[in-house]
Amino acid sequence: MNATIWTEEKELLLRVRGLKKWFPVKSTLGRTINHVKAINSVSFDLYEGETFGLVGESGCGKSTTGRSILRLIEPTEGEILYRGQNLLELKGSELRSVRQEMQMVFQDPHSSLDPKKRIGYAIEEPMIIHRLGTKEERTQKVFELLHKVGFSKEYYYRYPHELSGGQRQRVGLARALALNPKLIVCDEPVSALDVSIQSQVINLLQEIQAELGLSYLFVAHDLSVVRHIADRVGVMYLGQLVEQAPTEQLFSQPLHPYTKSLLSAVPIPNPKIKRERILLQGDVPSPLNPPSGCIFHTRCPFAMERCRTEVPQNKEISIHHYVQCHLYDETHEHH
Template identity: 60%
Template sequence: MAEVLLKVDGLKKYFPITGGIFGKQTGAVKAVDNISFWVNKGETLGLVGESGCGKSTTGRMLMRLIDPTEGQVVFEGKDLVTLSDSEMRKARKDMQMVFQDPFASLNPRHTVEKILEEPLIVHGIGTKKERKQMVREMLEVVGLSSYHAKRYPHQFSGGQRQRIGIARALMTRPKLVIADEPVSALDVSIQSQVLNLLRDLQKEFQLTYIFIAHDLGVVKHISDRVGVMYLGRLVEITEADKLYEKPLHPYTRALLSAVPIPDPDIKSAGELLTGDLPSPSNPPQGCAFHTRCKECMEICKTDRPELRELEPGHFAACHLYS
């Protein structure tokens, strides 16, 4: 049996909408609306979906960079939601994040050495001499050279900056790394290099990944299991091979059909989605996807489908399988 490292139960994040001269709350943006999943030790869970579906908000809540409105995030038996700020700061030694934009996530006024040394100082790891040696070793691990330690972020390319971001996340030897679209800001030619680096590092440091992306091709390359999000909800989650071979939810099928095929002789029979993405401040009643679904039934308009195990290890929230 696989060991569960992280378990999320009923996680919600509602951002209040205020109006009027007294700032009275008039509604809420339901960025994440009651999702549950788990991550096994040593695996990579991919989270995919359209922009605005709540993927990045979920990642930030797991790190407590954003406090959830409701729900549990249990990491190694501890509910992170109930921890104090000082206790959460200690817990982040074992949980780190790689951010999307390598141009914005690195302090332009600090050298690479100072950027990578900072997590070690915060968590009281090593002496000054030992920290400098650890920085140089980590730069070599991520494919850079030790002499890069004295340079500033603006002296690097986008791919090199992301390698620095990955190195910073690994300095404390974490058990879980949350990668929030780590290759979406990079050239296609560099994306594969960074993805291969992440896979190699996972084996070397026995890492567990939550990999957030909107590119299904990228997610397939790196993930063991994949969860599909739509309008703040998880609509399907299963092993990557199963998801790509036999998607059950209509939204997943539409996403997969939109993936371009690199062959001009093959015409994609894509399932075009009609209508616009509903507002998360006023989501549809029932199934959130029913306003754009070709297979919508009356029950879809009134009853919200629960995420159920329809096949061994394959969960989907859809009334088609009731």
């Protein structure tokens, strides 16, 4: 899909600006001596009916970003505008009513389901919490949701341990759909599943999205999965979004050196094609003490003197393609 076309047609659903989440590190006396900068000023937009993929190595802050947007963990600062309302200013019943429209599908469906409760109850529970409908209406709705994720009515009476990982993830999706949400944060929803099952769950997510007009924030470390499902992709490194672009553009013309190295590691299905693997120097720095200047300069093959001291600005290089890198400043030639 052409990025310019869909963003002009679609409504902006979610606007995240300058989002930070710092976890305090305490001394033995209980004083805060440092912070783990899990998310350090992240900004992006999500449109109605769109899937925005968030990718990066483990520990880069992508899951924390998803959870902060839903306020499952409280952000340190920033703005999260959902349909123009700043979620960080909402409390009590206001927050609860918006919460209905935003749900989450977790990585491990096993730990998010109560082993002692039947599947039917697991899917009905959000409706009970939000006091929706009568018992009969809720049961009817559960049957509809089971059908939507490809189950027969019999599954209503089953227990989580009787299901495979892929089936449990379908239950997780049915449960997320119970409140008719507009936005679903998918936190690594297929990484715990077999590759053969992954594509089934991804296809199901896409079918349901098309049918209900849902928006997904899709968190993953597997680039091939993201390429399959996302309209646009944001690449995270050490708590920051270093590049954002429409999916095909990101894969065909990656700009940031980190994105290029990530893509160089993705296997190509054709054995005749050889790809030059870009190996990065050193290890990922600690989010306790991120590098000064550009956070990637300690591992970047193109690092210049200014990268050590100056933080690169987020620049729009082409339509909807943003990058945080000094290589693309006006003073330097474009690479």
